[in-house]
Amino acid sequence: MKNLVILISGGGSNMAAIVRASRQQDWARRYGARVAAVVSNKAEAEGLAFAREQGIATEVLDHRQFAGREAFDARLAQIIDGYDPALVVLAGFMRILTPGFVSHFEGRLINIHPSLLPAFTGLNTHQRAIEAGCKFAGCTVHRVTAELDVGPILEQAVVPVLADDSPQSLAARVLAQEHVIYPQAVARLLSN
Template sequence: MKNIVILISGGGSNMAAIVRAAEQQDWAGRHGIRIAAVLSNRADAGGLQFARERGIPTQVLDHKAYPSREAFDTALAEAVQAHDPALVVLAGFMRILTPAFVERFAGRLLNIHPSLLPAFTGLNTHQRAIDAGCKVAGCTVHEVTAELDVGPILEQAVVPVLPCDTAATLAARVLEQEHVIYPRAILAHLRDGAGGEKALCTSAS
């Protein structure tokens, strides 16, 4: 069985989309893939309750309880490794991971970013797209590397930027596409093998 460990910090809507896709498409039965655990750095993360209701093991590691970022990431890496992960999925995990953590799970660590990378790395992506006069925006599933938001791209979805858009309305439409492409990219990554040839798949809303 290929285990997925999902890291969250908040409501976990992308985590929920992944879990629902795994249930509806029978990842365990058809592909030998299961969601093994959901971990969070916040005890009040809303997504934890969703995971518990689905019978998925959860764990909280409060980053504020550790003396340094390195100490927290060391503890987090051990907690993740306890589930023997084939893949570690960042789903709204609001921590910048240390190079040591990223190196430990290199090739097995995915993230989704709310822009069409390589455009608009970092924060405030939707307002920056609007301010730049972009006609389209979107989201990107990518492998995580030590450099922020520049890892190999696995899948993207394109969303039009409407004349009446605010950052909030654009973010809501992009999030809908995140829920579509993240589960799909995860399944393809594990089913086809991380070492094989990767094809960029781009969808439009």
């Protein structure tokens, strides 16, 4: 069985979209794959409740309990390795990962970013797209590398930027597309 470990920090809507797709499309039969665990750096992350309701193992590792990034990432890697992951899926995991962590999971670590990379890496992507006068925005699934938000692109979706858009209204349209393309990208990787 190919195990997926999904990392979240909050609501976990992309994680939930992946879990739902895995069940609806019967990834266990089609790809020999399952979501084995959901790990969060925040005990109060709402997505943990959804994962538990689905019978998925959950783990919490509070980054504030560690002296630095390296110590946190080393322990996080140990927890993830306990599930023997084929893929480690970042789904709103709000931590910049150390090069050692990224290297450890090289080729198995993916992320979704709320912009059309390479444009608007980092935070506040929707505000920045509106301020730049973009006619289109979107989201990108990409492989994770040591450099933030620049790994090879796996999938993208485009939405129009409307004249009356706020960062919140644009974010909502982009998020709807994230829920479509992230499960697609994961399924494509599992099918290889």
